[in-house]
Amino acid sequence: MLQTSSGAEDRPGDIASTIANSMRRMGIVGLPRNYEIFYEVYTGSNRELAADFAALNGRPTQEALDELALKYFAQSNRHAIVETAQEQIADRAQEILSLLGRERSSLEKFGVILDQTSNGLGARADLSRDILRKIVGIMAAATETTIEQGRQISRAMEDKSDELEKMRAKLEQYKRLADTDPLTRIWNRRAFDKRMARIFDDERSVMFHALILADIDGFKSFNDHYGHPVGDRILQIVAHLLKVQGGTDCFVARTGGEEFALIVEGLSVEATMAVAEAARVAIEKAEFCVGSTARNYGPINISLGVCMASDAADADDLYAKADQALYASKVDGRNRVSLYANLPRGKFTKSWLIYRKD
DSSP states (O other), X not given: OOOOOSSXXXXXHHHHHHHHHHHHHTTOOOOHHHHHHHHHHHHTOOHXXXXXXXXXXXXXXXXXXXXXXXXXXXXXXXHHHHHHHHHHHHHHHHHHHHHHHHHHHHHHHHHHHHXXXXXXXXXXXXXXXXXXXXXXXXXHHHHHHHHHHHHHHXXXXXXHHHHHHHHHHHHXXXXXXXXXXTTTOSBOHHHHHHHHHHHTTSHHHHHTEEEEEEEETTHHHHXXXXXXXXXXXXXXXXXXXXXXHHOTTSXXXXXXXXXXXXXXESOOHHHHHHHHHHHHHXXXXXXXXXXXXXXXXXXXXXXXXXXXXXXXXSHHHHHHHHHHHHHHHHHTTSSOEEEGGGSOTTTOOOOTHHHHTO
């Protein structure tokens, strides 16, 4: 069993050697995702992962390790996981093609028997009862064999189809995880970029979309003062509140460290601004209780910028204009919502210095 490190005095070379030796003893293939699991367990930096690993009783299968990789490192291993699923689907598809080939071969052989029998019957003028009985027996056996082979292939096809469906569902799960922010469990920047591009697929879609950008005020100073574990919990609570206020028809993503985006569909300018304001108020009034002492780290405030898709030329323009509105909220005192269409032209030229004040 892999023993965890009790301190930071281990040199990188020692850690690598220990992990490599442990993986060899357990018969584990030296894949990058496997090494990542062993490293986290050895250094003791992830207790939940260490507990799940210990439950494997020292002889984990590759399937079990892949499940751990999926659970704890979905972002870093998404390409390998998806590729593995695709390979398995390809294998099942090849097996189905092989079964179809067997079925075709079986039917062709049966057809040959029918042809030969037909030819034999046509060529003989005097057929005795004994010869006819033998011909019937041969045909019956050939037919029964073909039918039974058909049944077996049909059952095998059903099994392979079930496996394919399970693999398809698993691949969809992997793809969703690849688009999910691991900390907040909402959509990530990759998913956001894809969703933004879809807005401008056609003119009708543009008329019914808007973008809301949100940024937690003073979060850098907050993180520096209270530490990243508390900051991570704050991010999770903010993400949850944004998702609740956005509702089921709103696409909510974490696009950066403390930055979030809401893609709104089917709402007017007034209704979109109402969503943004409701999110601002909900976060302003929320209790951010973190840790075993349930200490309230609030109040936490956010600034928001809104732009209707109809005011933008493309996805990049929409994002830039919503960002200008967000910047206006920061300049005007933070903890407020600004609409791009209402901004005085030229007044809010973007300066990144505003964020350094945090």
